[in-house]
Amino acid sequence: AQSVTQLGSHVSVSEGALVLLRCNYSSSVPPYLFWYVQYPNQGLQLLLKYTSAATLVKGINGFEAEFKKSETSFHLTKPSAHMSDAAEYFCAVSGPKAAGNKLTFGGGTRVLVKP
């Protein structure tokens, strides 16, 4: 069975500081990994995805994530936080196509950006 663990349910950063959100996964097959962002009272929006083409993945809004197989990690970073980055972030791993690409999510990390 697949699982995702996000370390830290809440993260507080100052505007302009580095954002680092941690994600570790467990999967018996090569994983397809995603980061989604949820702004207040909205649905989930894709930030970026890892599909084995490259270990460093760039996404929208200046975010990027690095896939490290040896550490079973897919941490999300942004060099300089902006007030608009305040949101909840979810890491997810995709199941097989036969199961409709179903997603297994981590518990989420809520990011607070301080001025």
Next chain:
Amino acid sequence: NAGVTQTPKFQVLKTGQSMTLQCAQDMNHEYMSWYRQDPGMGLRLIHYSVGAGITDQGEVPNGYNVSRSTTEDFPLRLLSAAPSQTSVYFCASSSPGTGARTEAFFGQGTRLTVV
């Protein structure tokens, strides 16, 4: 392009009542799924469908029914609402893709309260 549309956005039910959450997508996606979001638990899969007439259970299916008569629609039925079903419900759709997993597109959510 509307994407994934969920109705209603908010609903209050009394214990024991039944209702249907509607989900429609206009992207001709084969795969559709329902998730519930609870604080600290991320999103958990309720039911999913890989095409019209084909549905299967996810992680937390008890108390919910689904059917898929068309590619576009995937309603979720609560048979007899319980307070434990108070949650935010998200519908998502995706396509199989030709190789790597494709991302899921999410609706705006339905916030359900059972009293």
